[in-house]
Amino acid sequence: MTARVIDGKAYAAKLRGLIGEGVESFKSETGHVPGLAVVLVGEDPASRVYVANKAKQTVEVGMASFEYKLPADTAQDTLVALVDELNARDDVDGILVQLPLPGHLDELAVIDRIHPDKDVDGLHVVSAGRLVAGLPGHVSCTPLGCMMLIKDTLGADIGGKEAVVIGRSILVGKPVAQLLLAANCTVTMAHSRTKDLANVVRRADIVVAAVGRAEMVKADWIKPGACVIDVGINRVPSAVEGKTRLVGDVAYAECAEVADSITPVPGGVGPMTIACLLHNTLQAARMRRGMEMDKRF
Numbered sequence: 001m002t003a004r005v006i007d008g009k010a011y012a013a014k015l016r017g018l019i020g021e022g023v024e025s026f027k028s029e030t031g032h033v034p035g036l037a038v039v040l041v042g043e044d045p046a047s048r049v050y051v052a053n054k055a056k057q058t059v060e061v062g063m064a065s066f067e068y069k070l071p072a073d074t075a076q077d078t079l080v081a082l083v084d085e086l087n088a089r090d091d092v093d094g095i096l097v098q099l100p101l102p103g104h105l106d107e108l109a110v111i112d113r114i115h116p117d118k119d120v121d122g123l124h125v126v127s128a129g130r131l132v133a134g135l136p137g138h139v140s141c142t143p144l145g146c147m148m149l150i151k152d153t154l155g156a157d158i159g160g161k162e163a164v165v166i167g168r169s170i171l172v173g174k175p176v177a178q179l180l181l182a183a184n185c186t187v188t189m190a191h192s193r194t195k196d197l198a199n200v201v202r203r204a205d206i207v208v209a210a211v212g213r214a215e216m217v218k219a220d221w222i223k224p225g226a227c228v229i230d231v232g233i234n235r236v237p238s239a240v241e242g243k244t245r246l247v248g249d250v251a252y253a254e255c256a257e258v259a260d261s262i263t264p265v266p267g268g269v270g271p272m273t274i275a276c277l278l279h280n281t282l283q284a285a286r287m288r289r290g291m292e293m294d295k296r297f
């Protein structure tokens with residue numbers, strides 16, 4: 001039997017449609033346009049593509065996009081001064097500083113300078129703390145996208161399921177584990193020092209792979225009928241000389257023979273990240289103006 005393919009591209013498009021409607025009602029209620037500022041430091045080609053896509057999709061849902069491209073040798077003080085300026089601006093509801101930053105910059109110090117109300121990336125310690133405490137706050141975009149896909153596939157009640165998260169990054173592993181826990185799953189966080197990883201993963205009803213190792217998760221690690229969420233985006237050489245292709249952290253074809261449902265790469269979790277960023281920006285705009293969260297999502 002072949003697994004159901006979880007179509008993140010289609011889900012993200014539907015979500016952006018709803019966000020567009022949410023933006024329209026926000027504009028007519030408040031007279032304000034929600035605004036997202038994105039800061040890119042340096043010339044990393046993958047980051048440039050992400051940032052260009054973010055700007056395009058921000059405008060498509062009716063929000064204002066403010067882009068800041070700074071040279072790779074930008075000083076910490078200059079970057080922090082820009083964050084301060086964006087914190088103070090009324091027309092900026094959300095701020096995202098694209099990671100990774102060049103090596104001489106202190107990433108955590110920059111992220112923590114963002115006002116928590118505008119932390120639409122959900123990476124500030126206040127956002128992380130609110131998530132652990134079970135308080136409302138901004139949830140980082142990729143983990144939020146994973147949860148939306150899991151609940152759309154398995155139904156809203158995933159309580160009691162065994163979930164194994166592979167990877168413990170601040171961007172994905174840790175927050176997605178917290179979200180699964182909040183949804184009453186029994187959560188195991190596996191990582192590079194986990195012993196007998198295959199056996200740990202084999203108990204999972206839900207697997208979230210976020211390690212950044214191409215096709216590491218094999219079919220015999222997967223419990224028959226599991227839901228497999230692949231967050232990895234790895235560029236590997238293709239069969240065509242000189243070309244590359246994208247693969248996830250999961251060996252897709254063989255795992256699809258065992259799983260109940262699985263996200264492809266590309267077209268699975270990837271498109272959800274920007275859609276969730278727009279979702280967070282609309283919610284930030286509403287919260288900053290004393291409105292309730294938009295409950296459609």
Ligand code: GUN
Pocket residue numbers: 096097098099100121141142171273
């Ligand atoms: N780089 C890759 N993914 C992300 C993300 O979700 N947020 C930020 N700020 N940088 C990233």
